[in-house]
Amino acid sequence: MTCKPYIMIFPALLLVVLFSYIPFILTFFNSIHSVSLSGERLGFVGLANYRRLFGNQSFHASLSNTIRFTLFFVPTNITITLLAAVLSNRKGWLANLNQIFFFLPMAVGMSSMLMIIKMMFNPSIGIINRLVGANIQWFNDPNAAMALLVIAGVFLGFGFDFLLFSAALRNVPNDLKEVARINGANGFQIFRHLELPLIAPTLVFIIVTNIKNAMLISAPVLILTEGGPFRSTQTLVYQMYLDGFKSGNYALGSAIAIVVFLLTFAALLILLHLERRRIYYQ
Amino acid sequence: MxxxxxxxxxxxxxxxxxxxxxxxxxxxxxxxxxxxxxxxxxxxxxxxxxxxxxxxxxSLARFLFNSLLTSIIGTLLRMAISIMAAYTFSFFAFKGRNALFILIVATMLLPSDALIIANFMTIRTLRLTDTYMGIIATSLLAPTHIFMLRQYFRMMSVEYREAAIIEGCTDLRFLTTLLIPMSKAVILTLAIHSFSTIFNDYLWPLLVTNKTSMRTVQVGLTMMGFSEHxxxxxxxxxxxxxxxxxxxxxxxxxxxxxxxxxxxxxxx
Known part of the structure; x- marks a missing residue:
């Protein structure tokens, strides 16, 4: 009878050990060994893999691209989703319609959305260049390719971030806004001095999760740009995929995984710290 | 204005x-x-x-079938495992309960994308590449679900269950006739979330499948061969x-x- 609770949590425990703890330890071990193509550890090499990684041009590109992407993506995404939430936080059928449109991207699967974007931005027959009347080489110009990744990132996360912002804005008491309006505050002042401080917890939460997601970006790179042109959009997780799977260099791939882990861990620590202070529960 | x-x-x-x-x-x-x-x-x-x-x-029809099958089975298993664990952590007193709970919940800190190389090697060792089990294996555990369900279950007092057990109610009956119907809303929300997460997963199914016939729709969609031409x-x-x-x-x-x-x- 006393072993019953252990039997009931056994599946969950087995799964965390098998697919979280063991792989984590394996990743760390592989990153300090040389590893054969079949996955066997051949010998202890200490920090040699990390030294190779940090001396590697390709890794420098991945690291700086990942950081660049994060720096471009997070502010762009937050500005647009917050703007959408603020503008559509009103009454009436048109506002309702706007809200539905804003959250619809959430209904589209990631690879579907990326394939739509890939076809829309095709330089020759894609609708974007043809509508704008420009000839932007979205896949062959380093700056345009980075912009394309940011655009894709905004569409992929739009619905969810919008919903979080709208929910937070709806929780701002109406009578407070009424009082401010009677006292002569305009729309922007109400947003800046009343709504913004009250939704700050949600804002912080979205910033941190956005940073984490941006640092882990891989699917848009895989589907849209394949890291090109000239590695200008190659990111950390994409390089991990290239080195770890395409070239079978598990040791180097594992070293990148550890770097990725440390970077996201830092972001998550900040989130947990803020959560412990219950900052986003208001 | x-x-x-x-x-x-x-x-x-x-x-x-x-x-x-x-x-x-x-x-x-x-x-x-x-x-x-x-x-x-x-x-x-x-x-x-x-x-x-x-x-x-x-092979769009086949891709769709693979995705629906893995998402449905994955969601059901994931919910069953989560509910069972959350139930145990909320209503049973046993040695090491808190430590084991933290052991599970702490994995929320490990980004699964950083573990895919090692997980891929595990799946290959278990000979599960190109199988449905391989596609869903890594998504069967959702520490966030266990965490949220436990928060919810704990709103009910432990005496409630003890009284029911003394009256001769089994754990299974308590779960299916009382706790699960009472928590319908939160369970449904988590199940929908699970389904869409597994259905929309891209990188993992891409790695563990090689045969066209085993591709999920999210992976297959990018390899249909139309857009390239x-x-x-x-x-x-x-x-x-x-x-x-x-x-x-x-x-x-x-x-x-x-x-x-x-x-x-x-x-x-």
Whole structure:
């Protein structure tokens, strides 16, 4: 009878050990060994893999691209989703319609959305260049390719971030806004001095999760740009995929995984710290 | 001021929905519609040939079957494992309970993308590549679900269960006739979340499947062979076919989804 609770949590425990703890330890071990193509550890090499990684041009590109992407993506995404939430936080059928449109991207699967974007931005027959009347080489110009990744990132996360912002804005008491309006505050002042401080917890939460997601970006790179042109959009997780799977260099791939882990861990620590202070529960 | 706000909001919402609207429209385009001058936004005729080609010239039906099967089985197993664990952690007193709970919940800190190389090697050792089990194996555990369910279950007092057990009720009956019906809303929300996470997963199924016949739809969609030859019609048709049921569900369930998000993430 006393072993019953252990039997009931056994599946969950087995799964965390098998697919979280063991792989984590394996990743760390592989990153300090040389590893054969079949996955066997051949010998202890200490920090040699990390030294190779940090001396590697390709890794420098991945690291700086990942950081660049994060720096471009997070502010762009937050500005647009917050703007959408603020503008559509009103009454009436048109506002309702706007809200539905804003959250619809959430209904589209990631690879579907990326394939739509890939076809829309095709330089020759894609609708974007043809509508704008420009000839932007979205896949062959380093700056345009980075912009394309940011655009894709905004569409992929739009619905969810919008919903979080709208929910937070709806929780701002109406009578407070009424009082401010009677006292002569305009729309922007109400947003800046009343709504913004009250939704700050949600804002912080979205910033941190956005940073984490941006640092882990891989699917848009895989589907849209394949890291090109000239590695200008190659990111950390994409390089991990290239080195770890395409070239079978598990040791180097594992070293990148550890770097990725440390970077996201830092972001998550900040989130947990803020959560412990219950900052986003208001 | 009011009209300016409404106008800005509407323009922005049209931009956001544009890729979806364009995909639906372009799924009816003939090849010449894509190259027409000036650029077309609407098809020249409503012709479903792209849909027929999407299914007949690719394995779309098979991809869809694989995805539905893995998402349904994965969701059911994931919910069963989570409910059982959350139930045990909320109603049983046993040695090491808190330590084991932390052991499970702490994995929320490990980003699964950073573990895929090692997980791939495990799946290969277990000879599970190109199997349904391999596709769902790593998504069977959701520490966030266990955490949230436990928070919810703990609202019910432990004496409640003890009284029921003394009356001769088994754990299974207590769960199925009392606890699960009582927690229907939260369980449903988590199940929907699980389904869409597994259904939309990309990187993992890409790694563990090699055979075309085992591809999930998210992976298969990027390898249909149409868009590489600038043959966009069938590609848009496949995408539109996939997203239409979910779009309809989202539009009709707009209110409850919005509310569940505000409850889950703002703590109200």
């Amino acid at each position: 009011k009209t300016l706000r409404a106008t800005l909001s509407t323009v922005l919402s049209l931009l956001v929905v544009f890729p979806i609207a364009y995909s639906i429209s372009a799924s009816f385009f003939q090849y010449t519609d894509f190259t027409a001058v000036p650029a077309r936004l609407l098809p020249s005729s409503l012709n479903i040939s792209n849909y027929i080609r999407a299914f007949s010239e690719s 600038l043959d966009y019609g069938p590609q848009f048709a496949a995408i539109t076919f996939l997203m239409t049921p979910i779009l309809i569900a989202f539009i009709t369930l707009h209110k409850p989804i919005t509310e569940s998000v505000s409850i889950r993430f703002t703590g109200r």
